[in-house]
Amino acid sequence: MTESNHPNESAPSLRTRLVRLVVSIGVLTGVTVVFGYGGWIVLTLTANVAGYDPETADGDRLRNRLLSWPERNRAVMRSNGHKPLPMKP
DSSP states (O other): OOOOSOTTOOOOOHHHHHHHHHHHHHHHHHHHHHHHHHHHHHHHHHHHHTOOOOBOTTSOBHHHHHHHHHHHHHHHHHTTTOSOOOOOO
């Protein structure tokens, strides 16, 4: 950490720093989940409401690919990086 330029300011207490850490982890986890599955949710809603259901270059529905994307990444991590990394959904 850097020192403050203001002599009247003291470093935050340990409790304050722990609360900030827990809140940061909670927010980042929530954002990761929302953005990780958010694309699938948005595409599913637009497919059901507006009829817009984009396809990939090989004809698969993009929303189905996005739904399986996290599991494919987990499979690569479980293999200790020995499986090929899926670069696109």
